[in-house]
Amino acid sequence: TSKMDTDDNIINGLIYARELKIPEVVIMSDNKIYRGCCSNRTNTGSFTSTDLEPLAVLIKENIEVNKDIVLETPISQMVYKPFNTNIKVIVIKLFPGITGDYINKTLGNYHVQGIVFELLGNGESPVADSFLSAIDNLYKKRTLMVGVPQMRHRGKEIKNIEMMNVLEKRGIFNGDGMTIESSLAKLYHIISTVGDFEEAIRLISVPLRGEISK
Numbered sequence: 001t002s003k004m005d006t007d008d009n010i011i012n013g014l015i016y017a018r019e020l021k022i023p024e025v026v027i028m029s030d031n032k033i034y035r036g037c038c039s040n041r042t043n044t045g046s047f048t049s050t051d052l053e054p055l056a057v058l059i060k061e062n063i064e065v066n067k068d069i070v071l072e073t074p075i076s077q078m079v080y081k082p083f084n085t086n087i088k089v090i091v092i093k094l095f096p097g098i099t100g101d102y103i104n105k106t107l108g109n110y111h112v113q114g115i116v117f118e119l120l121g122n123g124e125s126p127v128a129d130s131f132l133s134a135i136d137n138l139y140k141k142r143t144l145m146v147g148v149p150q151m152r153h154r155g156k157e158i159k160n161i162e163m164m165n166v167l168e169k170r171g172i173f174n175g176d177g178m179t180i181e182s183s184l185a186k187l188y189h190i191i192s193t194v195g196d197f198e199e200a201i202r203l204i205s206v207p208l209r210g211e212i213s214k
Contacts (some may be wrong), residue, residue, distance in 0.1 A: 029041050029048070034055060037211040039179070084192040087113045087188065091115075099130045100135075103135075111113065115146075119149050123147070125165065132166075145202070146173055146175035148176070148179070178211055182212075190203050
């Protein structure tokens, strides 16, 4: 993205933040407004949303708002709930041949409360016994885990549903429809504010503020 494009995005963002009633954290890029927690940066430096259509599109002097997907304005008073800075949530990118020994050595004595696993492709995962055994052990330690596909295609579900079911039985819960970044933030929020592990698991699949785009 050129400096001119960046300047245009900033100027247009300021103008339409004032004029439009979109009660969300948004990103303006290439004359489109995206939901912030559903956006990804592309190789060109601009932003897009793989799983969700733009909230609004700027066409010449007009802007078309997709009112069907814009979230409603909250009616309850916002309560600030800071993250617990003592908890640890990490991202582990899976790769072909990854083993339980690799997971164990990566973590070592480093105790984590949450892990986001970046799954292979459109939702694939190794199924070696040692890998699944390591996941079992993490679940027994009450580690909250989410699996998010590496490749994202708007309107397409995780390809291998059977594999996702296997992972969920082991304790890696379906994060399809969320980005890696929003999954990480969500785990921090849930672990910081929810004491019951079963309730924390339930909230993974509950949209808190539009982060699940399916």
